[in-house]
Amino acid sequence: MxxxxxxxxxxxxxxxxxxxxxxxxxxxxxxxxxxxxxxxxxxxxxxxxxxxxxxxxxxxxxxxxxxxxxxxxxxxxxxxxxxxxxxxxxxxxxxxxxxxxxxxxxxxxxxxxIHDEISVKKGEKVKMNVLLSNAYKVEKNTNEGWKEVWRRGHGVSGDRLTDHDGNLTINEFTDTDTGTYRVLDSNNEILITVSVTESGTRLTRTAENTGHNMRFWTVSVGLPVLLAFCWL
Incomplete structure (x- = not known):
């Protein structure tokens, strides 16, 4: 005993x-x-x-x-x-x-x-240099939980994903690629976490264009009214 x-x-x-x-x-x-x-x-x-x-x-x-x-x-x-x-x-x-x-x-x-945050525009190619020598797999958070997107010896599990020279690359970034990616070693210990968000630059441009269109519409509508007033 x-x-x-x-x-x-x-x-x-x-x-x-x-x-x-x-x-x-x-x-x-x-x-x-x-x-x-x-x-x-x-x-x-x-x-x-x-x-x-x-x-x-x-x-x-x-x-x-x-x-x-x-x-x-x-x-x-x-x-x-x-x-x-x-x-x-x-x-x-x-x-x-x-x-x-x-x-x-x-x-x-x-x-x-190591934690990191990056912001990406739609359509861009995103390279994440996260495939370290001690990296075993990469997962992405989804509505169904963590989904494996890369594993050593098996490669990537998506059509727009590639791995080369230690980089996990997302080709033609879309809003569905936003989220958190985590890199784990063979013991499931977290090595790297990268939070990927969509850049607001393009959204800002859309808002600016909308503003220009609104101003143009105001001038286009106001001009006939002004001419009618002068005619009277």
Whole structure:
């Protein structure tokens, strides 16, 4: 009985260590991966992604392989000018010494989700550079729920959709293409969300044309009345 309880406790601890914390940031803005660890006697910090170290700090000196990623405060990681390729899982390892002879290490995982908004005119070609190396499928929200429009190894599921060089392209955009598109990895974790709306430029032009037509109609109707008045 005791051994079963210890096994259950070990599984719970292991799960809590590997559960990724969700972080959301808008494209072009900034995001912070907060470590929330003790900030005393930190020995070194390593941030990795896709099995590669992108930031390493030792005794206060940091080396980053990405100029947009740097340490903030004691062990937080700051990512500026977010792009689509920043989306995905990050692993932060913080090691620090305490009163004991052996150093202590803390590990935290993050799932960074990038959000974006774009506005498109009717008839235009829309390229969304969202087919990352860790992207597994793309879904679009509909009245019936989320509908899959692309899957790795299967391609697109629409006549006006194409995929090439990491781009999911909508050819000849129509109002039915408006909505939210989300990119998920193989674990169904959200990588990117793009809200696509129809641009109001063409609608504005229509309104302007309507205004011109109304003014022309007023002049056309008013001219005979004016001539009749002068005749009298």
């Amino acid at each position: 005791v051994s079963k309880l210890l096994l259950l406790l070990f599984c719970c601890i292991k799960y809590s260590e590997t559960t990724a914390r969700s972080v959301t940031g808008k494209k072009g803005e900034n995001a912070t991966l907060s470590c929330e660890f003790e900030d005393r006697d930190i020995s070194d910090i390593v941030l990795s992604r896709l099995s590669k170290n992108i930031l390493a700090c030792e005794k206060g000196k940091c080396e980053s392989k990405n100029s947009r990623v740097f340490k903030k405060g004691s062990c937080d990681v700051f990512i500026k000018d977010l792009i689509y390729r920043d989306a995905g899982k990050y692993i932060l390892r913080v090691r620090y010494t305490n009163d004991q002879s052996k150093p202590k290490r803390q590990i935290k995982e993050y799932q960074l989700h």
